[in-house]
Amino acid sequence: MEQYFCANGIEDDAINVNIAVIYFTNVALLLWHRRSTDEKRGGTAIKN
Known part of the structure; x- marks a missing residue:
């Protein structure tokens, strides 16, 4: 995730x-x- 943020200039x-939550929700x-x-x-x- 850190590489994604750096590549897109998100600091x-x-x-x-928010992006991480959306990503992991989609994976789940x-x-x-x-x-x-x-x-x-x-x-x-x-x-269960």
Whole structure:
């Protein structure tokens, strides 16, 4: 993430936090979607 911020000239910590939150939210949603799709296809069930 630090390299991304430097490459784009983003130095404001508040903006860095907002971008990181959005990024990790998207990663979590993608992971959840993949796991739930695998479960529907008869794969491993999602465990809490």
